[in-house]
Amino acid sequence: MPMKDPLARRWRKGGPGELRRPDDGADLSLLEDALQGLPRNEMSVIPALQRAQEVYGYLPESVLAQIADELRVPWARVYGVATFYAQFHLKPRGRHIVLVCRGTACHVGGASEILGALEERLGIREGETTPDLMFTLETVACLGACALAPVIVVGGRYYGHLDEAKTLAVIDMYTDGNAAPEVQP
Amino acid sequence: MTGVTRIRSSKDLARLRGTAQEARRRYRKRVTICNGTGCRACGGLDVTAAFRSELARKGLTDVVQVMPTGCQGYCQRGPIVVVDPPGVFYQRVTAEDVPTVVASTLEADEVVEKLLYTDPLTGEHVPLEKDIRFYAGQQRIVFALNGEIEPSSIDDYIGMGGYEALAKALEDMSPEQIIQEVTDAGLRGRGGAGFPTGVKWRFVREAATFPKYVICNGDEGDPGAFMDRSLLEATPHSVLEGMLIAGYAMGASEAYIYVRAEYPLAIEHVGKALADASTLGLLGEDILGTGLSFHVHIKEGAGAFVCGEETALITSIEGRRGTPRPRPPFPAQSGLFGKPTNINNVETFANVPPIILNGAAWYAGMGTEKSKGTKIFSLTGKVQNNGLVEVPMGTTLRQVIFEIGGGMHEGRDFKAAQMGGPSGGCVPAKHLDLPIDYESLQSIGAIMGSGGLVVMDDRTCMVDVARFFLAFTMSESCGKCVPCRIGTKQMHDTLDGFTRGEGSVDDLTQLEALAQNVKRGSLCGLGQTAPNPVLSTIMHFREEYEAHIVEKRCPAGVCKALLSFRIDSEKCVGCMACAKVCPVNAITGEKKQPHTIDPTLCIKCGQCFEKCKFDAVLRG
Numbered sequence: 001m002p003m004k005d006p007l008a009r010r011w012r013k014g015g016p017g018e019l020r021r022p023d024d025g026a027d028l029s030l031l032e033d034a035l036q037g038l039p040r041n042e043m044s045v046i047p048a049l050q051r052a053q054e055v056y057g058y059l060p061e062s063v064l065a066q067i068a069d070e071l072r073v074p075w076a077r078v079y080g081v082a083t084f085y086a087q088f089h090l091k092p093r094g095r096h097i098v099l100v101c102r103g104t105a106c107h108v109g110g111a112s113e114i115l116g117a118l119e120e121r122l123g124i125r126e127g128e129t130t131p132d133l134m135f136t137l138e139t140v141a142c143l144g145a146c147a148l149a150p151v152i153v154v155g156g157r158y159y160g161h162l163d164e165a166k167t168l169a170v171i172d173m174y175t176d177g178n179a180a181p182e183v184q185p
Numbered sequence: 186m187t188g189v190t191r192i193r194s195s196k197d198l199a200r201l202r203g204t205a206q207e208a209r210r211r212y213r214k215r216v217t218i219c220n221g222t223g224c225r226a227c228g229g230l231d232v233t234a235a236f237r238s239e240l241a242r243k244g245l246t247d248v249v250q251v252m253p254t255g256c257q258g259y260c261q262r263g264p265i266v267v268v269d270p271p272g273v274f275y276q277r278v279t280a281e282d283v284p285t286v287v288a289s290t291l292e293a294d295e296v297v298e299k300l301l302y303t304d305p306l307t308g309e310h311v312p313l314e315k316d317i318r319f320y321a322g323q324q325r326i327v328f329a330l331n332g333e334i335e336p337s338s339i340d341d342y343i344g345m346g347g348y349e350a351l352a353k354a355l356e357d358m359s360p361e362q363i364i365q366e367v368t369d370a371g372l373r374g375r376g377g378a379g380f381p382t383g384v385k386w387r388f389v390r391e392a393a394t395f396p397k398y399v400i401c402n403g404d405e406g407d408p409g410a411f412m413d414r415s416l417l418e419a420t421p422h423s424v425l426e427g428m429l430i431a432g433y434a435m436g437a438s439e440a441y442i443y444v445r446a447e448y449p450l451a452i453e454h455v456g457k458a459l460a461d462a463s464t465l466g467l468l469g470e471d472i473l474g475t476g477l478s479f480h481v482h483i484k485e486g487a488g489a490f491v492c493g494e495e496t497a498l499i500t501s502i503e504g505r506r507g508t509p510r511p512r513p514p515f516p517a518q519s520g521l522f523g524k525p526t527n528i529n530n531v532e533t534f535a536n537v538p539p540i541i542l543n544g545a546a547w548y549a550g551m552g553t554e555k556s557k558g559t560k561i562f563s564l565t566g567k568v569q570n571n572g573l574v575e576v577p578m579g580t581t582l583r584q585v586i587f588e589i590g591g592g593m594h595e596g597r598d599f600k601a602a603q604m605g606g607p608s609g610g611c612v613p614a615k616h617l618d619l620p621i622d623y624e625s626l627q628s629i630g631a632i633m634g635s636g637g638l639v640v641m642d643d644r645t646c647m648v649d650v651a652r653f654f655l656a657f658t659m660s661e662s663c664g665k666c667v668p669c670r671i672g673t674k675q676m677h678d679t680l681d682g683f684t685r686g687e688g689s690v691d692d693l694t695q696l697e698a699l700a701q702n703v704k705r706g707s708l709c710g711l712g713q714t715a716p717n718p719v720l721s722t723i724m725h726f727r728e729e730y731e732a733h734i735v736e737k738r739c740p741a742g743v744c745k746a747l748l749s750f751r752i753d754s755e756k757c758v759g760c761m762a763c764a765k766v767c768p769v770n771a772i773t774g775e776k777k778q779p780h781t782i783d784p785t786l787c788i789k790c791g792q793c794f795e796k797c798k799f800d801a802v803l804r805g
């Protein structure tokens with residue numbers, strides 16, 4: 001990446017971009033396509049992170065540094081944004097993302113019990129990933145599917161009107177087949 | 186899109202409307218299948234595919250129109266299918282039911298009994314959509330088109346009179362007239378604060394700096410609310426049309442729609458709407474040949490409740506951490522990139538086209554003295570009918586919950602309705618007959634908010650509810666100002682203690698004082714309103730707090746640490762059902778003999794309580 005902007009070079013030399021770029025094995029060449037068409041300015045930080053996360057599944061540190069360079073934005077700003085928003089993840093995540101809605105309707109409908117059952121079954125706490133990188137368990141403030149409460153989403157598919165037993169049945173389908181099951185429980 | 190490639194005038198628009206209506210009339214029957222997020226979750230896409238293939242197999246594709254719609258607001262009953270004419274309503278339809286519906290209803294005009302909705306109050310089948318209590322009590326103005334059009338089809342929207350309001354505004358009205366019309370209509374912001382929309386538009390119009398921006402707030406972070414999701418999914422063009430009219434009225438030519446990333450389908454439909462409107466020339470340069478130019482960009486939120494706050498949202502669009510800043514200056518003076526900016530909620534914008542088309546007097550004819558028009562509530566919780574309910578302002582909670590909502594779930598007792606989410610409060614039974622408007626709710630410690638309405642029964646613990654909301658605001662506090670960052674944590678910890686039987690009456694007094702201070706001292710609406718759930722539950726349910734603190738008892742039976750279970754030996758018939766479900770084998774007893782629970786083993790899961798058919802398990 002040729003650097004014409006003198007400011008950009010200074011950030012780079014000044015440290016973070018260059019110094020803090022660990023070799024975390026991320027293939028930075030993938031980033032070029034991902035950032036295609038984004039204006040090189042601060043406004044693009046959030047869309048750039050969103051696209052990068054699509055590509056890598058999470059945001060490796062080297063990718064953050066590269067985005068800072070590409071968009072000519074200080075590395076600290078990029079890091080600050082990546083840690084502010086719940087959507088961004090700085091650690092690798094599992095193959096299946098299990099999202100438990102904790103909205104009001106789901107709470108009143110027993111979301112805590114469902115989360116507890118999932119934590120027990122998967123052996124991880126909310127926010128963690130199983131060691132085999134199969135499942136990541138997360139919660140979300142509200143999915144806006146309140147009429148189906150309580151709701152979980154696994155790999156983008158919604159499962160509603162759940163209780164503990166039905167929830168575990170959903171997880172079993174993903175554990176056994178590894179693929180998104182076609183039928184609803 | 187057919188026919189006209191670019192709409193250059195209102196005549197072109199009228200021609201396109203004619204063509205679209207013509208296309209609609211070609212079919213004898215129409216099957217609408219809800220393809221909203223809720224109905225998709227229950228197999229709506231499979232049902233749609235099944236209709237397509239079954240109709241193709243029978244050679245009926247020219248006679249029957251298949252129309253996948255956006256969310257119709259009755260997600261609980263999904264997937265929803267409506268056959269027109271005559272408007273037969275089917276619920277919880279599966280792909281396997283489709284051949285029967287085609288053979289009976291479409292070919293032989295007979296209803297399929299088992300798919301009909303059963304009225305929970307009368308126990309009778311209700312064949313027609315218009316007769317269903319949930320819909321019959323509503324007045325759908327903003328939602329008028331939800332079940333009528335395919336969200337991704339601009340032709341459908343235009344065929345139903347879409348963009349007519351825009352044409353009227355651009356050709357017959359001056360920007361001042363539009364602002365006057367919106368002001369006279371009495372439209373107030375639907376995003377929470379209820380600020381008069383026309384007044385806000387005037388501020389921006391009168392600002393002398395250019396460019397000006399219009400922002401549509403679709404962050405909808407309030408847990409328990411989903412009306413904005415439904416609108417963006419089902420009728421994205423109506424929101425866009427409202428924004429266009431606003432842009433013209435204020436002299437703004439750039440706009441942003443901020444949609445939260447948790448709503449992928451809404452983002453997809455808004456994206457399609459923007460692309461189609463641009464192709465037809467309803468966005469871009471020289472709109473309808475009037476020289477107006479207007480560009481709309483879509484911005485995906487990245488998961489932060491505070492970004493719904495207007496100054497935080499603006500910071501977020503600028504690409505930074507979404508933290509709020511003090512006002513003034515208000516966005517109308519210095520907003521996005523320091524320029525005059527108007528920011529309105531999704532539902533607010535969707536109200537604009539009907540106002541322009543039908544006039545301020547018509548709109549102001551609905552509602553109460555200070556709150557005009559309709560409001561959409563998302564009715565959820567322990568009520569029979571869950572879903573989106575659009576009613577005129579001034580409707581009572583009783584009407585919403587007991588008529589449209591069909592009453593309480595499982596016939597339990599109404600305890601309270603939580604309104605306005607984490608910024609709001611709860612409304613106890615004694616206020617059920619209060620006409621709902623901005624002022625009346627405020628007077629009893631609740632707020633209209635964005636319209637979240639969660640119904641709670643006698644098995645809901647109000648201390649737990651307050652703790653739930655504080656857990657939410659605590660984790661969503663952006664951390665910029667101290668009262669909010671530390672105050673929400675302190676309030677949460679105190680409440681958490683109460684649910685475990687810790688704390689004293691002094692703590693309750695301190696909690697109230699702290700709540701007042703956080704309200705006064707916080708930087709933005711998040712902190713200023715975070716104490717509301719605490720204050721309103723204390724105001725209406727103080728005795729429940731005292732039961733936790735003084736008697737170490739949770740009257741609703743929710744707070745596990747305060748529960749104990751035992752078996753009433755008089756009532757127990759020894760059926761052994763409870764012993765079988767007990768996960769820790771804490772229940773013992775011979776068959777046909779009264780059982781007992783060993784309190785040292787009991788983990789208070791409550792399964793025996795749920796299971797017992799004889800009310801012999803006592804919880805307290």
Ligand SMILES: Cc1cc2nc3c(=O)[nH]c(=O)nc-3n(C[C@H](O)[C@H](O)[C@H](O)COP(=O)(O)O)c2cc1C
Nearest residue numbers: 374375376402405406493494495529530533710711
């Ligand atoms: C913490 C917080 C969250 C908010 N979230 C939203 C939201 O999700 N959607 C919304 O329209 N307004 C939200 N608001 C209100 C906005 O700040 C703003 O008042 C509103 O978008 C103005 O539009 P209106 O006048 O059409 O209501 C929020 C306010 C606060 C303090």
Ligand code: FES
Nearest residue numbers: 221223224257259
């Ligand atoms: S998604 Fe079908 S009614 Fe809401």
